[in-house]
Amino acid sequence: MTKFRRLTAVAALLGSVCASNAYAEGTVEVLHWWTSGGEAKAVGELKSAFESQGGMWIDSPIAGGGGDAAMTALRARVVAGNPPTAVQLKGPGIQEWATEGALNDVQAVAAAENWDSVLPPVLAEIMKYDGNYVAAPVNIHRVDWIWASPVALEKAGISEMPTTWAEFNAAAEKLEAAGLVALAHGGQPWQDATVFEDVVLGVGGPDFYRKALVELDADALTSDTMVAAFDQLRILRGFVDDGFSGRDWNLATSMVIRGEAGFQIMGDWAKGEFLAAGLVPGKDFYCIPTPGDGFVMNSDSFTFFKVAGDENLKGQQVLASLIMSPGFQKTFNLAKGSIPARTDVPLDDFDDCAKRSHEDLLKATEAGALVPSMAHEMAIPRSVRGEILDVVTTFFNSDMSSKDATAALAAAIQRAM
């Protein structure tokens, strides 16, 4: 071989190596907070689906349930001029980032695949900015659930799941009398707020919830109904064990899984933990909505930040299309504990908790009883949510009276507005 031929052969070889390093279906760096057992399994489904289409996935998990730590990390990345390509983001947060001009839209994909025809209109609106899709939803989580251990309930002589707060309180007392933890809980602001909003819905009903936690109406915030909601939260605080402070939500779920605790009040991402531990719903664990009418909605979605480079742009388009594909929506949600965001995915292979969630979602939508989660960033700006979380957590960790809590809530919200 002449020297020239050898050089051409090397160049050809290098060319093919480089070509195989460029991913035909793009690259995504994905920032998310899915790090518990069930969550990791679910996001693993997205990663392998993306990779099997020939894309390169760079994983950027930020531990911390509820996403508060992830949102801080995101802000730092954007300020540094180095945003991730895809970010788990929700509700008004999507609009806030879009208003800052930080997001790319995926309208071409959404229009070609007609997302408008397969998403509930209320969810589609949240995903759009200026009429264009800037986010793709993966699921619908329900926040107002009670999870229970049949073993613990049996030990305490409880034969029925509670359907009113009075029944819940009575059952919790029996669990304590049997030497068990009545309510598994992790003392972190977002977990306190999760329980709080479920109680507000249960005590006040959907219209009251909307007035207080979505419209931030001063009369509702300082009403006797709000005082009654704090009273119930105070009772629930009494059912929590001493070690609750700072505990992660999935460790609280483990207490129910092991039968050490009777109940946990948490969204249906908790079901992902029971399933990942191999437990069967209706047999090894129970689910029932928290007392009262309505449905507290939380939906996870991915947004696409402004990044340069064809490979990254391609990655965003491919990921958006993949997220919305019916097959992915099914596999992902079977692992995550939620139900698909798309309305046309059959639920035959889903369990009874998921089927109940779907039925109640339809009923609540019809009855005007569907409310967005405040705790999970579906309802109000992050800054105002932060003020509410501060008051709720302070109440949970002190002997503040319910009346003082309502006054503090109204004052805090006024400051934030």
Ligand code: BGC
């Ligand atoms: C998210 C869920 C997540 C949970 C706990 C919620 O805000 O919507 O997807 O599993 O936080 O981390």
